[in-house]
Amino acid sequence: MSVTATRPRLTRFPHGITAIDTDYHRPRFDASHLIVDQGRAAYVDTGTSHSVPSLLAALDEFRLDREAVDYVLLTHVHLDHAGGAGELMRHLPNAVCVVHPRGARHMVDPGKLIAGTKAVYGEAMFNQLYGEIPPIPAERVRESQDGMTLTLGERHLTLLHTPGHAKHHYCIFDDRPHAVFTGDTFGVSYRELDTDQGEFILPTTTPVHFDPEAMHASIDRIMGLEPNACFLTHYSRVTDLDRHAETLHAEIDAFVAIAREHQQSDNRVDEIEAALIDHQAERLARHGISEPEQKAGDILGMDLKLDAQGLDVWLTQQEKAASR
Structure with missing residues (x-):
C-alpha cells in the first residue's frame, strides 16, 4: 500500500x-x-x-x-x-x-x-x-x-x-x-x-x-x-470522570434491562435497537441536545445497532448457560 x-x-x-x-x-x-x-x-x-x-x-x-x-x-x-x-x-x-x-x-x-x-x-x-x-x-x-x-x-x-x-x-x-x-x-x-x-x-x-x-x-x-x-x-x-463512571455503571444496567425486556421477542435485535435509540434520545434531551431523536439516530445509530447485536449475543450465551 x-x-x-x-x-x-x-x-x-x-x-x-x-x-x-x-x-x-x-x-x-x-x-x-x-x-x-x-x-x-x-x-x-x-x-x-x-x-x-x-x-x-x-x-x-x-x-x-x-x-x-x-x-x-x-x-x-x-x-x-x-x-x-x-x-x-x-x-x-x-x-x-x-x-x-x-x-x-x-x-x-x-x-x-x-x-x-x-x-x-x-x-x-x-x-x-x-x-x-x-x-x-x-x-x-x-x-x-x-x-x-x-x-x-x-x-x-x-x-x-x-x-x-x-x-x-x-x-x-x-x-x-x-x-x-x-x-x-x-x-x-x-x-x-x-x-x-x-x-x-x-x-x-x-x-x-x-x-x-x-x-x-x-x-x-x-x-x-x-x-x-x-x-x-x-x-x-x-x-x-466521577460523573461519567456513575453514568456508565447506570447505563450498563439499563442496557441489560432493555435486553431482558425484549428477550422473548421473535425480532429482539431490532426491538432492542429501537429501545436503545429511544433511551438515548431521552438522555440527550435531558443533556440539552436539540432534536434528540434525530441525533440519537444520526450520531449514535451505528453504535446502538452494534450494541443491540452484542446484547443479543450476550442473551444467547445466558440462555445456553441456563439450559445446561
Whole structure:
C-alpha cells in the first residue's frame, strides 16, 4: 500500500499527547493517540489501513523520524482500533506492536479477522472501510501482561487488562498526565454531543464479548487509579470522570434491562435497537441536545445497532448457560 501525503486533523493536549482523527466513517468518530516524550513516540490504536497516511503525517508535524516510534499499542483487535496496525508497522522499523495475548495471533495472521468481517459487511464494503490488512511478523509482536510497564522517554505506561467490552482488551495508564487510554472500556463520547452540561457518555456492548459484570469491574479498576482524564478512542479526552463512571455503571444496567425486556421477542435485535435509540434520545434531551431523536439516530445509530447485536449475543450465551 502506498502512503500519500496528507494533512492530519490533530487535537493537541498537554503532556505530549495528540489525538489524530483516523477518518473512519466521519470526522471525530475514531482517534489514534500519539504520545511523544523525549523524542520517542508511541501510538495508541491505529484506525484502519486507510488511516496510516494521517498517522505518519502526524510524525512529520512533530518533526519526528519514523525510527523514533517505539510502540504501537492496541487496546484490542477490533478493526476500528487495530485494522491499520499491520500497514503502520511496515513504516516503523523500530516499533513493537503490543497486543493482548488473546488478540496477538490475529495480528500475526489476520485471516480469521478478515473473513469474519467480510462475512458481516461483504467484500466491497470491507475494502472500502478497512483496506488491506497485512500481517505483522511474529517477532515484532509482544503480548501484554496485566500490570506490565513500558518506558517511553521519561514516562511509564502501565497496561491493565480490562475485559467487559472484549476479552482481548487492555487500557494504558500514563503516569505523566495521570490519565488512562481506555479504548472502548470507558465507553464512547462524541464531541458533537458536548453541551454546557459537559460531555455525554455511554457504554459500548458490541459483539461478541460483552460481559456486564466484567465491564463494571473494569470501570472500577480505571477509577481506582484516580486519573485526571480518560482518552477514549471514540472520541478522545473526557474529564469529570466521577460523573461519567456513575453514568456508565447506570447505563450498563439499563442496557441489560432493555435486553431482558425484549428477550422473548421473535425480532429482539431490532426491538432492542429501537429501545436503545429511544433511551438515548431521552438522555440527550435531558443533556440539552436539540432534536434528540434525530441525533440519537444520526450520531449514535451505528453504535446502538452494534450494541443491540452484542446484547443479543450476550442473551444467547445466558440462555445456553441456563439450559445446561
